[in-house]
Amino acid sequence: MATTNTYDHELNVALLAVQRATLLTKSVFHSHTKGTLNKSDASPVTIGDFGAQALIIAALQLNFPDDEIVAEEEAKDLRENGQLRETVWDLVQKAKLSDSSAEKVLGGEVKSAESMLDIIDKGASQGGAKGRIWAIDPIDGTKGFLRGGQYAVCLALMVDGDVKVGVLGCPNLPVSDSEPLKEGIGADASDEEGKFGVLFSAVQGKGAQSRALSKSGLAESHDIKMKPLTNISEATFCESVEAGHSSQGDAAAIASKLGITKPSVRMDSQAKYGSIARGAGDLYLRLPVRKDYVEKIWDHAAGDLIVREAGGRTLKENKGVVAAPKDVHGKVIEAVREVLGEKE
Numbered sequence: 420m421a422t423t424n425t426y427d428h429e430l431n432v433a434l435l436a437v438q439r440a441t442l443l444t445k446s447v448f449h450s451h452t453k454g455t456l457n458k459s460d461a462s463p464v465t466i467g468d469f470g471a472q473a474l475i476i477a478a479l480q481l482n483f484p485d486d487e488i489v490a491e492e493e494a495k496d497l498r499e500n501g502q503l504r505e506t507v508w509d510l511v512q513k514a515k516l517s518d519s520s521a522e523k524v525l526g527g528e529v530k531s532a533e534s535m536l537d538i539i540d541k542g543a544s545q546g547g548a549k550g551r552i553w554a555i556d557p558i559d560g561t562k563g564f565l566r567g568g569q570y571a572v573c574l575a576l577m578v579d580g581d582v583k584v585g586v587l588g589c590p591n592l593p594v595s596d597s598e599p600l601k602e603g604i605g606a607d608a609s610d611e612e613g614k615f616g617v618l619f620s621a622v623q624g625k626g627a628q629s630r631a632l633s634k635s636g637l638a639e640s641h642d643i644k645m646k647p648l649t650n651i652s653e654a655t656f657c658e659s660v661e662a663g664h665s666s667q668g669d670a671a672a673i674a675s676k677l678g679i680t681k682p683s684v685r686m687d688s689q690a691k692y693g694s695i696a697r698g699a700g701d702l703y704l705r706l707p708v709r710k711d712y713v714e715k716i717w718d719h720a721a722g723d724l725i726v727r728e729a730g731g732r733t734l735k736e737n738k739g740v741v742a743a744p745k746d747v748h749g750k751v752i753e754a755v756r757e758v759l760g761e762k763e
């Protein structure tokens with residue numbers, strides 16, 4: 420008899436894997452070198468991105484050896500640069516949760532620097548609409564990470580093209596859901612008592628949760644919901660820090676059409692999805708800057724599910740993002756149409 424998958428094991432592994440990877444990124448942030456390289460599209464990648472990707476894939480391979488993985492980074496630069504490879508290898512060996520039972524769940528001891536490279540390159544699946552595929556963005560918002568601003572470690576499981584599990588680790592967001600949204604700069608000061616930042620998650624049909632990130636096992640979680648918004652003119656909207664990633668001019672025009680007077684909150688990464696899902700903000704607008712840019716699955720899969728499970732609506736298979744509470748989504752789309760239509 421076929422049993423329905425509740426995704427409990429997948430969620431547990433995803434939460435712990437993301438939590439462990441955030442430890443590695445924190446250690447890179449506090450170290451004197453970030454090993455930053457520029458990729459062929461001129462965007463940055465650091466030893467933190469490589470290390471976090473290796474750790475997450477190692478845990479997925481141990482627990483779900485048959486699943487495919489689509490991840491942002493590749494090991495090419497590390498294959499060509501021995502010193503960088505050793506630095507990442509050292510980080511990967513040191514990043515451990517202090518709860519030994521959590522480490523046991525993750526397992527996936529990386530045996531050597533060489534095998535670490537192969538593990539990183541296991542994230543090169545072409546993806547597609549069939550089967551079980553994990554999407555990994557080891558550091559989303561790498562520019563934010565380098566600036567000490569917001570970034571997110573992102574992991575999602577898609578089954579036949581549908582996002583079933585989504586996890587976002589946001590080490591620089593406040594633990595409390597009710598703290599108002601702040602511009603870019605992170606909450607590194609919350610790094611006390613083994614607590615730092617927040618871990619968001621969702622399983623399809625089971626709502627969205629948040630919990631404090633921890634250096635040992637998983638902290639207690641609680642449900643999160645988008646904030647009810649009766650008057651859209653009172654909304655707070657968030658958008659990218661980088662003007663090259665989202666048209667801030669179009670966002671301002673849309674906001675003004677909706678009667679929104681509060682200035683936008685600019686923050687890097689999928690921390691935007693998490694922030695509106697927990698009711699710290701109301702809308703997320705991402706408006707295309709270039710017609711030829713194709714959004715990447717690892718930049719949206721986890722955040723999209725977390726917002727939908729928190730009672731929001733998003734636009735997918737599209738250029739850009741409009742995420743808003745269900746009741747006002749139509750209104751926002753109308754304003755987007757008007758503003759973008761005027762530009763044609």
Ligand SMILES: Nc1ncnc2c1ncn2[C@@H]1O[C@H](COP(=O)(O)OS(=O)(=O)O)[C@@H](OP(=O)(O)O)[C@H]1O
Nearest residue numbers: 558559560561563659660661663664686687688712
């Ligand atoms: N031209 C263009 N248009 C849209 N999006 C782009 C573009 N170029 C890059 N990217 C992707 O943006 C990811 C960073 O997320 P955000 O743009 O939300 O944050 S921010 O720009 O750092 O503020 C960033 O993710 P990371 O590379 O993981 O940091 C990119 O995948």
Ligand SMILES: [Mg+2]
Nearest residue numbers: 462463491561
């Ligand atoms: Mg990148």
Ligand SMILES: [Mg+2]
Nearest residue numbers: 556559560718
């Ligand atoms: Mg990204």
Ligand SMILES: [Mg+2]
Nearest residue numbers: 491556558559
């Ligand atoms: Mg990234």
